[in-house]
Amino acid sequence: MCKDSTSFLHVAHILKRAPRISIPFLLDLNSRFLWVNCEQNYSSSTYIAPSCNSTQCSRAGVHYCHKCPSNSSRTGCHNSTCFLLTNNPLTRRNAIGELAQDVLSIYRSQGPKSSPCVRVPYLLFAYLEHSLFRSFAKLFMNQLIGVPQVKPVLQFEVCFNFNYLASTRTGPEVPRIDFMLQNQKFSRTIIGENSTVQVEQNVSCLAFVDGGTNPTASIVIATHQLENNLLQFGLAKNRLGFASSLLLRHITCANFNFTLHSYHL
Numbered sequence: 001m002c003k004d005s006t007s008f009l010h011v012a013h014i015l016k017r018a019p020r021i022s023i024p025f026l027l028d029l030n031s032r033f034l035w036v037n038c039e040q041n042y043s044s045s046t047y048i049a050p051s052c053n054s055t056q057c058s059r060a061g062v063h064y065c066h067k068c069p070s071n072s073s074r075t076g077c078h079n080s081t082c083f084l085l086t087n088n089p090l091t092r093r094n095a096i097g098e099l100a101q102d103v104l105s106i107y108r109s110q111g112p113k114s115s116p117c118v119r120v121p122y123l124l125f126a127y128l129e130h131s132l133f134r135s136f137a138k139l140f141m142n143q144l145i146g147v148p149q150v151k152p153v154l155q156f157e158v159c160f161n162f163n164y165l166a167s168t169r170t171g172p173e174v175p176r177i178d179f180m181l182q183n184q185k186f187s188r189t190i191i192g193e194n195s196t197v198q199v200e201q202n203v204s205c206l207a208f209v210d211g212g213t214n215p216t217a218s219i220v221i222a223t224h225q226l227e228n229n230l231l232q233f234g235l236a237k238n239r240l241g242f243a244s245s246l247l248l249r250h251i252t253c254a255n256f257n258f259t260l261h262s263y264h265l
Contacts, residue, residue: 003227008197009124010223015105017044027223028089033060034104035086035097038076046103049081057082057099066098076100089124125155125197126225127211129218140206143175156197156205163202165192170247172196172204189244194225228252 003010010027016036017023025034036042050056052065064083073079082099128136137158141149148161166173171193179188197207207224228251232241246252 008224012106016102017042018046018103020103020105026090030089030217030220031087033084033086035084038074038097038100042075044075044102047075047100048102049078049098049100052080052082054082056101060084060099062099066096124222124224125207125209126222127209127215127220129211129215130213132218133208133210136208137206140175140177150203153199153203153205155209156199156207157210158206158208159199159203160205161202162198162200162204165204168192169250170245188242190225191245191247193247194227194229194245197224230256 002013011024012027013022014025015022023036025036057063060082062082062084066077066081066083067079068074068077070077076097078098084097084099086095086097087093088095127133141158144160147164150159150161153159162172170191174192174196176192177190177195179190181187195207196204198204211220228246230243230246234241246256
């Protein structure tokens with residue numbers, strides 16, 4: 001996996017199809033499915049489209065049958081297969097497709113490993129519902145009264161003169177953000193490295209954007225807020241475990257030792 005320094009998007013290179021080829025996939029933790037555009041020269045000898053009411057469709061929670069607009073079947077469009085509605089988080093457009101299975105492989109890593117990265121001309125950061133964003137942004141700005149504000153950059157409305165922010169091992173010295181969960185017994189702290197982003201040489205902005213008055217969710221935490229944070233996905237019980245930034249413990253994802261049985265986080 002790599003991060004594009006221009007767009008700040010995370011891209012994972014996955015081996016797919018037969019014969020196998022490396023395909024870049026945009027990381028979107030808010031999506032239910034791994035999807036590709038089958039109309040762009042998709043060719044694989046191991047491609048299978050499960051039929052309606054199959055076990056695969058049931059496990060995916062899909063209960064609709066797909067019918068192709070044309071009489072001829074092709075990859076990505078077969079009659080009597082499971083109907084899916086996918087969403088592109090960058091263009092915010094939906095597309096109709098079919099549930100499919102194919103050979104997939106991922107690279108195994110025990111530490112830092114350089115790889116080529118694809119450039120995507122969009123930004124993907126956390127967003128808040130409009131009223132929440134206004135209140136949150138106002139409180140954040142009030143905590144940095146001594147730091148000069150500058151004009152908004154791109155979709156970032158709250159920006160500061162970077163030269164007035166002290167630098168620490170956990171990023172710019174800005175107020176910490178605590179998300180309280182459940183009955184306030186659990187919280188997740190977001191530090192300067194994850195709450196701000198340097199968009200220009202002397203400009204640092206709050207890495208949260210206004211999601212509008214009718215977003216799909218009131219709060220969406222994106223990849224920038226998850227960098228150098230340890231997440232554990234419990235698939236059996238459908239749970240997510242997490243710790244605050246690894247930088248607080250002088251650790252990064254690049255030097256994290258995956259061979260250890262436990263970390264005291």
